Amino acid sequence: RKEVEQDPGPFNVPEGATVAFNCTYSNSASQSFFWYRQDCRKEPKLLMSVYSSGNEDGRFTAQLNRASQYISLLIRDSKLSDSATYLCVVNERTGGFKTIFGAGTRLFVKA
Amino acid sequence: NAGVTQTPKFRVLKTGQSMTLLCAQDMNHEYMYWYRQDPGMGLRLIHYSVGEGTTAKGEVPDGYNVSRLKKQNFLLGLESAAPSQTSVYFCASSYSLALYEQYFGPGTRLTVT
Numbered sequence: 001r002k003e004v005e006q007d008p009g010p011f012n013v014p015e016g017a018t019v020a021f022n023c024t025y026s027n028s029a030s031q032s033f034f035w036y037r038q039d040c041r042k043e044p045k046l047l048m049s050v051y052s053s054g055n056e057d058g059r060f061t062a063q064l065n066r067a068s069q070y071i072s073l074l075i076r077d078s079k080l081s082d083s084a085t086y087l088c089v090v091n092e093r094t095g096g097f098k099t100i101f102g103a104g105t106r107l108f109v110k111a
Numbered sequence: 112n113a114g115v116t117q118t119p120k121f122r123v124l125k126t127g128q129s130m131t132l133l134c135a136q137d138m139n140h141e142y143m144y145w146y147r148q149d150p151g152m153g154l155r156l157i158h159y160s161v162g163e164g165t166t167a168k169g170e171v172p173d174g175y176n177v178s179r180l181k182k183q184n185f186l187l188g189l190e191s192a193a194p195s196q197t198s199v200y201f202c203a204s205s206y207s208l209a210l211y212e213q214y215f216g217p218g219t220r221l222t223v224t
């Protein structure tokens with residue numbers, strides 16, 4: 001099992017749709033969690049941190065489920081500009097530092 | 112603020128050649144990282160640094176060396192390039208080792224023929 005696994009994608013959705021991504025992680029001692037966005041041929045940029053209490057920023061909601069070891073990202077009212085690859089990131093600090101990126105989920109939002 | 116910058120943006124090497132990638136940040140971050148990104152795979156950590164003069168191995172350190180002589184700079188060296196090192200290399204920096212976001216540079220596209 002991979003340490004961090006994401007929905008394979010790609011997701012093709014119309015504008016205005018709601019889309020959800022999941023990301024599972026294998027180490028129950030993982031410490032921090034993030035969603036990054038990466039546009040084609042660009043660097044990753046932070047979209048949201050993910051907290052146990054959940055985190056909402058406008059149309060984006062991120063949640064963490066420690067019991068089931070997954071994080072999720074919900075995008076409401078999708079825009080064309082949301083088309084990108086979404087990366088989940090899990091950090092561990094047990095016995096050293098480890099930062100693990102998921103392979104990413106590609107989202108295409110169409111008019 | 113320029114954030115994180117990387118030099119060069121593109122490079123083509125022949126097998127066996129050496130090169131150094133330079134990363135610079137102006138945010139006074141203690142922590143810096145080098146990643147490689149290959150198609151269909153997540154970013155993989157090569158080496159990282161928790162402060163000036165210190166470096167540590169990441170997930171895929173073989174074939175690479177690093178140095179952090181100044182807080183704002185983190186250098187990645189390839190002593191003898193191999194085709195398997197063809198990749199996009201990203202540098203990043205952060206305020207904290209695990210709790211806060213990482214800021215990424217624009218990347219270096221390296222091709223080894």
